[in-house]
Amino acid sequence: MKSNLIQFEKFNIHVSKDVFCPREDIDIYQKIFRNLIKNDREFDLLELGTGTGLISIAIAKEYSSVNVTATDISLNALQNAKENAERNKVSKNIKFIKSNWFSNLEDKKYNIIVSNPPYLSKKNAKHYQSLDDPDISLYSKNDGLYDIYTIMLESKDHFKENSYLVIEHSHNQTLELKNFASKCNLCYNFTKKDILGFNRISVFSNFI
Numbered sequence: 745m746k747s748n749l750i751q752f753e754k755f756n757i758h759v760s761k762d763v764f765c766p767r768e769d770i771d772i773y774q775k776i777f778r779n780l781i782k783n784d785r786e787f788d789l790l791e792l793g794t795g796t797g798l799i800s801i802a803i804a805k806e807y808s809s810v811n812v813t814a815t816d817i818s819l820n821a822l823q824n825a826k827e828n829a830e831r832n833k834v835s836k837n838i839k840f841i842k843s844n845w846f847s848n849l850e851d852k853k854y855n856i857i858v859s860n861p862p863y864l865s866k867k868n869a870k871h872y873q874s875l876d877d878p879d880i881s882l883y884s885k886n887d888g889l890y891d892i893y894t895i896m897l898e899s900k901d902h903f904k905e906n907s908y909l910v911i912e913h914s915h916n917q918t919l920e921l922k923n924f925a926s927k928c929n930l931c932y933n934f935t936k937k938d939i940l941g942f943n944r945i946s947v948f949s950n951f952i
Contacts, residue, residue, distance in 0.1 A: 750765070750766070750768075752768075752770060752798070752802075753771070754802075754805060755801065755802075755805065755831075755832045756831070756832075757796050757797070757798055757801070757828045757831070757832075758796070758824065758827065758828060758831065759796055759824070760796075760820060760821075760823075760824040762818075762820050762878055763795055763796055763818070763820060763821045763824045763878070763881075764795040764796070764821070764877045764878060764881035764882075765796075765876075765877055766795065766796055766798045766799075766860075769938050769939045769944075770798060770799070770802060772936050772938060772939075772944060772945055773799055773802070773858070773910070773945065774802060774806070775936065776910055776936055776945060776947060777803060777806075777807075777856075777910075780856060780908055780910075780947075781803075781807050781809075781810060781856070782809075783807055783808065783809050784809065785809060786809050786810075786811065787807070787809060787810045787811065787855045787856060788810075788811045788813070788852075788853070788854045788855050788856075788904070789803060789810050789811065789812050789813070789854060789855065789856045789857075789858065790813045790814075790815070790849070790852075790854040790856070790857045790858070790902070791803075791812070791813070791814045791815065791857075791858050791859065792815055792843075792845055792846070792857065792858070792859035792861065792895060793815070793816055793817070793845075793859055793860060793861055793881075794814035794815060794816050794821065794822070794825050794840070795816065795821050795824075795825065795860075795881065796821070796824055796825055796828055797814060797824070797825030797826070797828045797829055797838070797840075798828070799858060799860070800812045800814040800825070800829075800838050801825075801828055801829055801832050801834055801838070804829070804834035804837040804838050805832060805834055811837075811839075812837060812838045812839070813838070813839045813840075813841060813849075813852075813854070814838050814839070814840050814841070815840070815841045815842070815843040815845075815848070815849070816840075816842065816843075817842070817843065817844045817845075817880075818878075818880070819842060822840050822842055825838075825840060826840055845891070845894060845895060845898065846895075846898045846899075846901070846902055849902065851901075851902075852902065853902050853903060853904045853907075854902055854903065854904060854907060855904050855906075855907050855908070856907065856908045856909075856910065857895075857899050857902065857903070857907070857908070857909050857910070858909075858910040858911070859895055859910075859911050859912070860911075860912040861884065861891040861892055861895060861911070861912070862880065862881055862882050862883050862884040862888070862891055863884055863888045863889070863891070863892055863912070863913050863914050863917065864882050864883050864884070864888050864914065865883070865884075865887045865888040866883045866885075867887070869883070888914060888917065889917060889920060889924075892911060892913055892917070892921065893924060895909070895911060896909065896911070896921070896924060896925065896928045896930060896948070897928050899928075899930075900928060900929060900930065900950060903950045905950075905951070906949070906950070906951050907949065907950050907951075908933070908947055908948065908949050909930065909947070909948040909949070910945060910946075910947050911945065911946055911947075911948070912944060912945050913943075913944070913945070913946060915942035915943040915944065918935055918943045918946065921946055922946075925948050929950070930948040930949065930950060931948060931949045931950070931951060931952050932946070932948055933946075933947040933948060933949055934946070934947055935947070
């Protein structure tokens with residue numbers, strides 16, 4: 745069973761029972777952002793599928809120069825994220841929007857787009873029976889690649905100049921994402937490993 749309250753290095757978040765429970769290796773994201781965000785200039789950052797709001801809250805707490813927009817298709821998740829933002833005193837720093845990926849964002853553009861989308865294949869569901877997260881947050885069509893591909897394809901329409909896409913994925917999807925990036929006119933930058941040594945988060949950009 746997931747815990748109702750999870751403690752991270754600098755803050756606590758509450759996890760509603762029908763919202764994806766973030767894993768404790770959130771510091772992978774933090775290490776990546778420290779290479780991408782400069783606190784002396786303003787950034788517009790979009791998180792797609794915010795869940796509990798953990799990533800957006802961590803960014804808002806560390807970077808005063810970043811304007812954060814956090815989306816989710818689930819109203820329950822958005823409510824959970826808003827409450828966590830209030831709990832951590834950053835509710836004024838994050839704009840929450842109900843959206844299925846980019847569907848409700850019009851032509852708004854961002855310096856950084858980050859997402860931990862569903863990327864598991866339903867065909868392998870028997871291996872994930874211990875997970876009690878909502879299926880919509882875990883499984884994606886096309887062997888787990890459908891939502892990642894959708895985000896990669898549509899992100900270019902929401903990039904400013906010299907922008908980044910930071911996306912979490914399964915370790916065995918790394919090569920597919922590298923190959924797909926070239927079809928989306930995205931440049932592959934690097935991949936970070938998780939605490940177990942598996943490829944976990946890849947960074948792409950709209951410039952070389």
